[in-house]
Amino acid sequence: MIARTVHKLFTRTIRKPIILWDAAAHDEQPYFCMLVYQKSDPFAVKLLVPSHATGKVAEVVFARGLLIDGVDGPAGDGAVRVEPHIVDRDYTTLTLPLTRDGKEFFTERAPLLDFVTETCALVPSGRERPRVTAELDRWLAGVTA
Structure with missing residues (x-):
């Protein structure tokens, strides 16, 4: 219990490798x-x-809520969409804005669930706003001091 609390206090970033397969x-x-x-x-x-093709890395930023909701049901109607795979529930489909019309991939569901669990342990879903407000207040205090 203590080790988990200490880990949570000092953990600031969660990284999780995943493998995507081009759906097409x-x-x-x-x-x-x-x-x-x-x-x-x-x-x-x-x-x-x-x-x-190029070796460059594209960074796709999207709402954590899309990932949380999309693992169990369709989520997102913008540039990013997350939803259970149409055939195999062990997979999740991600549509990403890597091309003009979006590029569809699929990935294993388990690593996404692990990632969601880890992020929610760090910042519980629904508790994001107080954290952002506190960060903004600290920043404003520093700027106006």
């Missing part, structure tokens, strides 16, 4: 990606997606 060409090379969550930005999740 799932037999091709997968994308080895990284999900990132920062305590200082509790509403957002970053997904780092490397390009096979």
